[in-house]
Amino acid sequence: MSELFNNFDKIIKKRLIISIIIFAAGMTLSLCIHQYNILDQYIQLVMMYVGINIILTLSLNLINGYMGEFSVGHAGFMAVGAYVSSMLSVRFFNNDIGQIVFPIVVLIGGICAGFVGLIVAVPSFRIRGDYLAIVTLSFNMIVKSGLENVDSVGGARGFLGMSRLTTLPWVMLWTFIAVWIIRNFVNSSYGRGVLSIREDETASSLMTVNTQKIKVRAFMLSSFFAGIAGALYAHLIQFISPRSFDLIKSTEMLIMVYLGGIGSIGGSILGASVYTILLELLRPLGIWRMVLMPLLLVILMIYRPNGIMGLREFSFFKPAIDRFLRNK
Amino acid sequence: MDTILTIKGLSHYFEGLRAISDFNLDLKEGELLGIIGPNGSGKTTFFNILTGIYRPTQGSIIFRNKEISGSEPHEITSMGIGRTFQNIRLFNRLSVIDNVRTAFNANTGYSLIEALFHIGRYRKEEKRITERSIELLKKFDIAQYAMTSANNLSYGIQRRLEIVRALATNPVLLLLDEPACGMNQGEIKELLDLILWIKKEFSLTIILIEHQMSLVMGLCERLTVLDFGVTIAEGLPYEVRNNPKVLAAYLGDDINQ
Numbered sequence: 001m002s003e004l005f006n007n008f009d010k011i012i013k014k015r016l017i018i019s020i021i022i023f024a025a026g027m028t029l030s031l032c033i034h035q036y037n038i039l040d041q042y043i044q045l046v047m048m049y050v051g052i053n054i055i056l057t058l059s060l061n062l063i064n065g066y067m068g069e070f071s072v073g074h075a076g077f078m079a080v081g082a083y084v085s086s087m088l089s090v091r092f093f094n095n096d097i098g099q100i101v102f103p104i105v106v107l108i109g110g111i112c113a114g115f116v117g118l119i120v121a122v123p124s125f126r127i128r129g130d131y132l133a134i135v136t137l138s139f140n141m142i143v144k145s146g147l148e149n150v151d152s153v154g155g156a157r158g159f160l161g162m163s164r165l166t167t168l169p170w171v172m173l174w175t176f177i178a179v180w181i182i183r184n185f186v187n188s189s190y191g192r193g194v195l196s197i198r199e200d201e202t203a204s205s206l207m208t209v210n211t212q213k214i215k216v217r218a219f220m221l222s223s224f225f226a227g228i229a230g231a232l233y234a235h236l237i238q239f240i241s242p243r244s245f246d247l248i249k250s251t252e253m254l255i256m257v258y259l260g261g262i263g264s265i266g267g268s269i270l271g272a273s274v275y276t277i278l279l280e281l282l283r284p285l286g287i288w289r290m291v292l293m294p295l296l297l298v299i300l301m302i303y304r305p306n307g308i309m310g311l312r313e314f315s316f317f318k319p320a321i322d323r324f325l326r327n328k
Numbered sequence: 329m330d331t332i333l334t335i336k337g338l339s340h341y342f343e344g345l346r347a348i349s350d351f352n353l354d355l356k357e358g359e360l361l362g363i364i365g366p367n368g369s370g371k372t373t374f375f376n377i378l379t380g381i382y383r384p385t386q387g388s389i390i391f392r393n394k395e396i397s398g399s400e401p402h403e404i405t406s407m408g409i410g411r412t413f414q415n416i417r418l419f420n421r422l423s424v425i426d427n428v429r430t431a432f433n434a435n436t437g438y439s440l441i442e443a444l445f446h447i448g449r450y451r452k453e454e455k456r457i458t459e460r461s462i463e464l465l466k467k468f469d470i471a472q473y474a475m476t477s478a479n480n481l482s483y484g485i486q487r488r489l490e491i492v493r494a495l496a497t498n499p500v501l502l503l504l505d506e507p508a509c510g511m512n513q514g515e516i517k518e519l520l521d522l523i524l525w526i527k528k529e530f531s532l533t534i535i536l537i538e539h540q541m542s543l544v545m546g547l548c549e550r551l552t553v554l555d556f557g558v559t560i561a562e563g564l565p566y567e568v569r570n571n572p573k574v575l576a577a578y579l580g581d582d583i584n585q
């Protein structure tokens with residue numbers, strides 16, 4: 001049997017080298033752009049939006065695409081990450097330290113969102129399909145109206161005072177982390193559990209998959225990254241209000257997921273990039289872009305109902321072991 | 329031979345509808361038991377109770393000296409009860425190899441952290457699982473489809489894959505739910521040989537649900553006949569075949585008149 005994997009370690013090594021090169025190139029490029037202002041501030045801003053949206057799309061795709069559930073309230077988790085990290089930045093690190101602890105602040109925002117994800121997931125995964133959509137929808141509304149009524153975080157007026165700590169290299173780094181971790185998760189036994197739940201939950205539980213546990217863990221991971229994206233967003237815009245995290249935001253995330261393609265990391269990256277850049281390019285159209293964008297989406301759904309990459313994947317994001325089997 | 333499964337006074341009701349009533353069973357290790365009965369007689373319900381999909385209303389199920397009624401399906405499967413489904417339930421959009429690898433889920437020796445960062449035991453375990461899966465697929469001559477998505481396979485191969493997937497959970501007791509469903513006489517004969525072969529190869533105890541008499545008569549050492557949830561006959565195949573109650577259930581009461 002072992003001759004099957006004769007050159008396996010070589011392939012792993014090759015992939016590792018490619019990954020490191022891509023990572024190093026991405027980081028160097030973003031650092032240079034940031035340091036020497038090679039690109040115009042506006043283009044840098046759009047690039048950062050693209051990165052944040054990639055993280056959001058990956059996070060939602062894990063639930064809606066890979067697991068086949070339907071969450072429509074992910075902006076709620078984004079809000080948790082944004083508010084927690086902003087509070088920390090403004091209340092405790094409103095000085096030079098802020099810059100140093102920024103990654104930790106973002107991480108804490110993500111972890112808090114992950115825990116809120118746990119609280120939402122445990123009761124709501126006893127139900128399926130439309131019901132989960134309603135639960136997450138209500139969650140989104142609760143978070144929004146909750147925040148509107150807490151004066152210590154600014155209420156409906158919003159919250160400001162964060163320094164602009166989100167820079168292109170940071171966004172680049174977190175995007176790399178999100179892509180890497182989600183890819184790892186999907187290509188593990190947990191990921192196979194998630195996929196089998198999408199295909200047939202009963203059969204899945206009869207194949208030793210602890211469906212409840214895996215669903216909760218996937219949901220926590222997803223909300224964690226939504227929180228990270230929220231924290232980055234808050235420190236980029238330097239102003240957050242409950243309105244930034246309403247249903248429109250959640251819908252935007254859904255559009256990016258279904259545009260790029262469900263159950264695909266490559267699709268999430270493409271979907272988020274295409275949507276964000278197109279939205280900026282269409283800015284001269286003013287209000288008409290909000291007519292054109294949905295129209296494009298309708299056309300896409302007619303001709304490519306699964307999105308750009310639907311259920312397919314660049315082989316780079318697949319497990320090395322599978323690529324090896326295919327070559328056999 | 330040791331007793332592997334003991335069921336006492338098992339009953340299950342769907343809101344007043346009696347699906348299984350006072351079912352008793354003693355299964356010895358290495359036995360091949362057939363459960364037959366007309367459509368709707370509670371055969372599949374029995375499998376669903378046994379694998380934990382339904383919680384029985386009454387009764388006890390003791391599998392290898394452990395009470396299992398009330399346990400979760402994934403726990404029961406991990407204890408060593410594997411099953412296939414009447415209407416094939418593969419993970420359609422996953423590849424053949426992923427279908428099989430999913431069955432190793434409880435058997436994977438790495439934690440969530442190791443999975444998230446692909447560190448520690450992850451690579452070794454993935455290699456082991458993949459090797460084991462390929463080995464199993466090879467035994468059933470379907471290794472060449474490893475990377476094909478399950479819904480692109482022909483019917484016969486899908487049936488085979490379901491058996492492979494059930495075997496990958498490393499069962500002691502295998503439940504086959506109408507494996508001959510939709511097969512012609514030639515294919516049934518092949519299936520008969522296959523079942524006898526896996527029983528020996530994987531040293532299994534098998535419970536087979538079938539309502540086609542031709543398969544069970546050639547295969548089973550013992551038969552239980554269900555009708556409307558009630559056990560109406562039990563015994564050797566030829567005894568059961570001539571039992572007037574069984575004939576009545578299958579062909580209608582008029583046969584006696």
